[in-house]
Amino acid sequence: MFNLTKEELIGRDVLDCPAGACSFTANANQYNISATATDIAYYHQVDDLELKGFQDIEHTMQSMEHAANNYNWDFFKNIDGLKRVRTRALTECVSDMKKFGASRYVPSILPQLPFQNKQFDVTLSAHFLFTYADRLDYNFHIQTMKELFRVTREEIRIFPTVDMECKRYEHMDTLLEWVISQGWAAVEIQVPYEFQKTANTMLKLTIK
Incomplete structure (x- = not known):
């Protein structure tokens, strides 16, 4: 982007x-x-952010079901593909936050x-x-x-x-x-x- x-x-x-x-x-x-x-x-605390992050992903995916036509799916392919990418991003972010905290x-x-x-x-x-x-x-x-x-x-x-x-x-x-x-x-x-x-x-x- x-x-x-x-x-x-x-x-x-x-x-x-x-x-x-x-x-x-x-x-x-x-x-x-x-x-x-x-x-x-x-x-907020990292654990709280992680929980909120997963909740947001679930909510977003449900919303996507009703608005899928507003998006191009060339990169993510489908809603499941988008969920996998968002979940991986959240997991990598949280892991890095736990290691490096406020320094990053x-x-x-x-x-x-x-x-x-x-x-x-x-x-x-x-x-x-x-x-x-x-x-x-x-x-x-x-x-x-x-x-x-x-x-x-x-x-x-x-x-x-x-x-x-x-x-x-x-x-x-x-x-x-x-x-x-x-x-x-x-x-x-x-x-x-x-x-x-x-x-x-x-x-x-x-x-x-």
Whole structure:
């Protein structure tokens, strides 16, 4: 979804924000990628997160039964395939959290992050900002972007650029003008990953 290979990230400091129950940090660190995950969920105990994670997977799969036509199944093949991938990701995430704790999994509540200025080369943000545009107002987007700018040295990638109804973020053009005014270049890029139909574009921001 971010149109990246692991070779492009090796040796770099990468922030996954917000990360949720994702296995990216666990897997990335095995390839000499210094990955850190942050999420509001990490304020809870690992065992509680694991239980909640499995409950969420079951709930999501039941919902998928009624909305399967809204998704492309080229990658996951079917709902059972999606469940296997999500379950593996949760299991790998929880295992890594138990080993490394807060050194890799840092609790935070956006739009504030507990990191130093320019701490990360790359920040990746999936299924949050534009996805929940109906719940996160424009000011929240601005404040969050300012914080991502603060902690990132080189580039930020945000996926997707559409909301839950597959509509492009309504304030995107205004937001991009603001991004450019902050000294960052911005481009919307189509990526090869498309699970939610038409949700196949990301926003790539690079420091000028």
